[in-house]
Amino acid sequence: MARQARLFIPDCPMVLELQGIAGQEVFNTREAFSLFYTQLPLSAAEEEVAIHAYCMVPAGALIMISTSEAPRAGRFVQNLNRHFSPAVRQVQTVHSSALWEPRFKSTVVQPGLHSLKACLFVEQLAARAAGAPDLATYPWSSFAAHAGVVNEAWLIDLPVYWQLGNTPFERQSRYRQFSEQGLSERDCQELSHCLQKGWLWSDDAFCVQIQELANRSVRPRPRGRPVLKKNSTD
Template identity: 35%
Template sequence: MARLPRLGVPGWPHLVVQRVHEGQLLARDDTDRAALLGALREAARLHGLAVHAYALCPDHLHLLATPAQEDSLSLTMQALGRRYVAGYNRRHGRHGGLWSGRFRAAVLDPVQFLLPAMVFVEQHGVRAGLVHREEDERWSSARHHLGLMTDPLIADHALFWALGNTPFEREAAWRRRLEEGLSEAERQRLADAMHKGWALVDDAKQAALQQLAGRPVRPRPRGRPKKTVSSAVSIDQ
């Protein structure tokens, strides 16, 4: 079965994961992590990608971002791979690629899923047992949204700004949101869509998004279509 083209829909947030090869590390130390974020910031600026949240994990990168153009996300990830991986290889005396295949992404209806996706990304360190609290994670966007630093990589979404009229109100609201967390069903739904490359949208928006994407955006129902009985068939047959 042919692989579907990756979804890339301008103006819609995308939940992204980019993994590294098994046995490799995304970054070996803080110098690598700073280099990765610098490369990502430059690539995102150049190609029109607004990054709303991120987390650097031991073997993968999570992003929540909105592309300005259809190819903004792809071009950003390509540029990140060229610049960061080349520097990583030089620094550590290695050769070859670092990424394990292409990145995976889900397109999200922002009204329903943008803030849950931010929680999904910024809670990764806590879920993985790397830190006890989100604010202890130096290499994610959580500290920016909790008011502990200003991160030049982050372009806050309008829905985050709507959490409060002042920075203090937004930061307090976001702390409450992180404390509430996600249910396992919510987390699994986001993860499944991200890894499988589907969209999370309601039925009313599916057709419009599908037209923009030029491909199916949700899996078709399993099984054969139900047969319909023609009204022209005689009951005597």
């Protein structure tokens, strides 16, 4: 059976998951983290991709992007790997010929509140996978930039982030408040499932509205045969 095309909706945020091959750690040294971090904006610029959020942990990375054309997401990941893979071998021991699982996972996210939640979900990988006690001091995540701790001019803020306030200080303060509320267990489970399966994460209304713009089905179809409608004369 042919592999299903990766879900893409123009200019809608996407969350990409890059995992070390066979569960192996990709980032074992500070230098490895730094190399990947430095390459992120370079590869994004080359492939005309906007990076909204990111988080790196030893076993891999989550990156939130948007772009206008479906092939750009894949080329962005390829560009990252092409530059990072040979460089990282100079700063740490790599025990396999490949660094990453051959196919990265992804989900498309509804703009608005869903995308703000997905942004925080990406950044909270530092707590879920790396046990970071304070996201604001974790160096390999965009949370510190969104919270106003550091400045990363190459990050492209989501439109919903701009709606948090009229000034950078207001937006940063309200994002910190938003992070303190946290994500519900349901949101985390739904987003994780969509990421693993490649489906759209959205409400039902957006799902119906956006289907015509998508390159394939945005959600799985109900199992079984469709119910036949009875003839009105029966």
